[in-house]
């Protein structure tokens with residue numbers, strides 16, 4: 001009796017382990033493999049984006065394919081099977097065209113799930129169409145997870161590494177990264193001197209910080225052509241004025257100086273970093 005239970009339990013465990021393993025492998029297969037991300041982006045993409053192309057051809061083709069792809073679902077739920085099939089044919093033609101556009105990526109455009117979707121559309125039964133549609137959707141997201149961000153960083157973001165800035169204090173022309181270090185020295189110099197009770201030095205550092213802050217503002221226009229509403233806008237500029245006032249008060253309240261300084265660090269430095277550092281780092285390390 002005991003042995004039978006043990007035997008059954010063993011079988012159960014083996015079965016369960018097998019199940020877990022297959023579902024684990026299935027979920028692993030759906031996710032982009034990290035090894036794929038370390039493969040550099042295909043060189044043939046260059047001619048599908050500015051400056052080589054006049055327009056972001058690849059992006060426009062993607063958008064062109066996405067409309068009939070979503071259109072299939074729009075029509076299906078309007079019970080308009082005729083147009084759903086029409087959208088499917090348009091989608092398939094776009095898909096096939098796109099699969100040939102970047103030869104290195106042809107393998108990421110399997111045709112079987114698309115053909116399967118076509119077959120389920122003949123029935124017009126949403127219960128059959130939806131699972132097949134989702135399978136095609138996975139083909140899209142599989143490649144998007146792997147490649148969309150780095151394509152954006154390479155072809156749509158300006159290049160932080162190409163930016164140079166003249167430092168107003170040393171008159172050196174430096175890279176963006178080097179300039180950030182200079183900005184940090186002035187910014188941190190205020191608090192360091194405050195903590196040491198060297199208020200005159202703290203005031204001097206603030207003047208330097210102001211000059212460098214203004215120089216940094218100029219760099220925004222390398223990539224943006226509209227006024228910036230965050231990070232360097234008048235609320236942050238008002239904080240710098242407030243900091244100056246606090247440093248010129250007598251006696252100086254170190255707590256107040258610390259608070260305002262922290263506020264600048266949060267509203268200017270930290271929040272701008274949240275948006276821009278991932279792009280800058282992705283451009284620096286070879287994920288392009």
Ligand code: HEC
Pocket residue numbers: 056058059062063065066069105108109136137139140141143144147148151152155156
């Ligand atoms: C082989 C890779 C690959 C496959 C497969 C793929 N895409 Fe894309 N797609 C991309 C890349 C890369 C971008 C980013 C292009 C850019 O920003 O210039 C993109 C961008 C897009 C965009 C624009 C998103 C935006 O607003 O920035 C849409 C929409 C889109 N794809 C739809 C689809 C659909 C729908 C499918 C599947 C039927 C699909 N894609 C399959 C690589 C792929």
Ligand code: HEC
Pocket residue numbers: 156157158159160163216217219220221222223224228229230231232272275276
């Ligand atoms: C190397 C290019 C580059 C530089 C330099 C740059 N940005 Fe950006 N920034 C971008 C891109 C790309 C986006 C996302 C798309 C967009 O909004 O244009 C963005 C988004 C933003 C956003 C959010 C969207 C918006 O428009 O409100 C803000 C705010 C912003 N940047 C502020 C700044 C400020 C302030 C500076 C200068 C201190 C700056 N950026 C410098 C490329 C850059």
Ligand code: HEC
Pocket residue numbers: 160161176177180181183184187231264265268269270272273276277280281284
């Ligand atoms: C455009 C918005 C933006 C603003 C505003 C900004 N930074 Fe940066 N900062 C960046 C980006 C982008 C990087 C990454 C640059 C790179 O590594 O090429 C960076 C990197 C840095 C670094 C790391 C430099 C290194 O050696 O890797 C420091 C330190 C720094 N910033 C300090 C500051 C301080 C202090 C402030 C506020 C007073 C500030 N930054 C404001 C965008 C910004």
